[in-house]
Amino acid sequence: MKSDEYESSQGNATDSDSPSNESRRAFFKTTGATILAAPAILTSRKSSAQSIADDEPLPPSPPTTPWLRELPEVIEPLEQTDLANDPLPPQGVANTANGECGRANHQRWEHFFGDHPLYPDQADTYDFRVQAIEDHEFHPDYAKQLAWNYVGGDDQVNPTIHARYGRPIIVRLHNELPANHSGFGTPEISMHLHNLHAPSESDGFPGDYFSATKAGPTMGGPGRWKDHFYPNVYAGYDEFPKSAKNPVGGDYREALGTLWYHDHCLDFTAANAGRGLAGFYLLYDELDSGDEHDPNPKALRLPSGAYDYTMAFQDKRFGADTLQIHDQFDPEGTLGDKVTVNGIIEPVLKVARRKYRFRFLNAGPTRFYQFHIVAPNNVQQTFIHISNDGNLLPRSLLNRKNVRLGVAERADIVVDFSAYSLGTELYLVNRWEQTSTRGPKGIKGPGMRVVKFVVNREPDEPDVSQVPTKLRPIRRPTAAEIAAAPVRTWRFERKNGMWAINGGFVNVHSAAANMAQGSFEIWELENPSGGWSHPVHIHFEEGVILNRYVSGIEVPVPGYEKGRKDVYRLGHNEKVRLFMRFRDFPGKYVMHCHNMTHEDHAMMVRWDILG
Numbered sequence: 001m002k003s004d005e006y007e008s009s010q011g012n013a014t015d016s017d018s019p020s021n022e023s024r025r026a027f028f029k030t031t032g033a034t035i036l037a038a039p040a041i042l043t044s045r046k047s048s049a050q051s052i053a054d055d056e057p058l059p060p061s062p063p064t065t066p067w068l069r070e071l072p073e074v075i076e077p078l079e080q081t082d083l084a085n086d087p088l089p090p091q092g093v094a095n096t097a098n099g100e101c102g103r104a105n106h107q108r109w110e111h112f113f114g115d116h117p118l119y120p121d122q123a124d125t126y127d128f129r130v131q132a133i134e135d136h137e138f139h140p141d142y143a144k145q146l147a148w149n150y151v152g153g154d155d156q157v158n159p160t161i162h163a164r165y166g167r168p169i170i171v172r173l174h175n176e177l178p179a180n181h182s183g184f185g186t187p188e189i190s191m192h193l194h195n196l197h198a199p200s201e202s203d204g205f206p207g208d209y210f211s212a213t214k215a216g217p218t219m220g221g222p223g224r225w226k227d228h229f230y231p232n233v234y235a236g237y238d239e240f241p242k243s244a245k246n247p248v249g250g251d252y253r254e255a256l257g258t259l260w261y262h263d264h265c266l267d268f269t270a271a272n273a274g275r276g277l278a279g280f281y282l283l284y285d286e287l288d289s290g291d292e293h294d295p296n297p298k299a300l301r302l303p304s305g306a307y308d309y310t311m312a313f314q315d316k317r318f319g320a321d322t323l324q325i326h327d328q329f330d331p332e333g334t335l336g337d338k339v340t341v342n343g344i345i346e347p348v349l350k351v352a353r354r355k356y357r358f359r360f361l362n363a364g365p366t367r368f369y370q371f372h373i374v375a376p377n378n379v380q381q382t383f384i385h386i387s388n389d390g391n392l393l394p395r396s397l398l399n400r401k402n403v404r405l406g407v408a409e410r411a412d413i414v415v416d417f418s419a420y421s422l423g424t425e426l427y428l429v430n431r432w433e434q435t436s437t438r439g440p441k442g443i444k445g446p447g448m449r450v451v452k453f454v455v456n457r458e459p460d461e462p463d464v465s466q467v468p469t470k471l472r473p474i475r476r477p478t479a480a481e482i483a484a485a486p487v488r489t490w491r492f493e494r495k496n497g498m499w500a501i502n503g504g505f506v507n508v509h510s511a512a513a514n515m516a517q518g519s520f521e522i523w524e525l526e527n528p529s530g531g532w533s534h535p536v537h538i539h540f541e542e543g544v545i546l547n548r549y550v551s552g553i554e555v556p557v558p559g560y561e562k563g564r565k566d567v568y569r570l571g572h573n574e575k576v577r578l579f580m581r582f583r584d585f586p587g588k589y590v591m592h593c594h595n596m597t598h599e600d601h602a603m604m605v606r607w608d609i610l611g
């Protein structure tokens, strides 16, 4: 970043330098990197001391002493807040008279709840305050610093929500970020619950951001808060209606398990999620019941409770002053060289001698991971891979030695620590080498150690959990459906220094594709470049991968991609062909690269389901 650019851009800094200024956004999208590069330093109060030429690599983050902090042994789910008895109970129509932003009406409100505001016991209800916290400690060697968090219940930070199929949830989101915020990030928010089969108005559409004074271009008006309605029904709700035999409604083969919520504000997802706005939402049902003691013969009885453990990985960069830096205006962004695990660099997790289910999430913004579990001498250990993108695979994958995660991908694995003696130390390492935000390079050992496990105790009670070979059946499209499906191609490529899909930049006002409700299509996602990788995310509906190609030659679909997916990794010159159904809730949705830097620099399309 050149200081003269910084100086010259300062004169343009006004209130209009905010997401609500559409003309600035249009300008931002159509101009090149040289102009875009300037305001990052302008708006980044923490990194303003740094002046770095564009062609110079960032210096590495300051060193840290590893393994100083412990992760909690148990991650407690968020306690409910009783919203039905609140003076402002949730209702189908936005309560704009009392400060709710101008969201669209909740779809099917009357169907689920009746023609009235929510009654007690009709849904689980949670209250989130989105707040700036000034004393977050990423690492004891670093200064305490600003982070943004979802705060719920009894001051739980980025809490984990436990949800159950057949039980709707309302999450009320209060935007309490400072309107006068400076530095990277923007205090307008839109909360996306990644992969929930949730209606458009609760999906966290990027143009639906809000604060008390500003509203996104697709949001009806500003507000202090917003209710999100999560029906927690299986996809296929219209095709497989609710009945005595199907009490949840929808297709149980479509169950989702490991989901996450994060900020999705248009143009500022990398910055806002990078400030810390991300957390888990775990969805259980009769099979994956979250109870290893479950007497129901259908229950899988996977490790549960304290042994069902979430880990969110984020790549972050820190300046010489140990404060987090992020360049939100550079289309190549800022690659993190420190990996936080649930907000902490190089934490220790003390584990009991028994099976654990780990739910790994690549929470971005940019880095790809290939995780291995190794002994201190770097010998690889084995584990069972049970779930990809939060969905239980048709069959357990045994004796695995690594899992790969593009941004937003999830992997659930089961590690059996009973194979180790007390005092054993193991490490989670990332061996996927990456030196820029463009994508990963080769696999290189020994890799970076990101978590230390210490087997420090016997379990309180015998481990009765299981890992069945057969997990959840999958509905694959029939040959007739594949033959009948229209084919739509989406090309992900670089254009004018920005990132484009089919040659276009994000436009939240108009849909690039319109799907009839209940229809299905084959989508082909192509990355014709040899220089970049794109983890592509499609909102709302999952796909089944039919074929994979590298440089036009078909390659096998790996076993871990044979379930349902919502993120599709496109390496160099790769193409993925997938089968998509468009069901249940009409409205506006998006597809985008989930490298949040690419996403924020226009690699996104809106697509709609027409009701």
Ligand SMILES: [Cu+2]
Pocket: 533, 534, 535, 593, 594, 595, 598, 599, 603
């Ligand atoms: Cu990308």
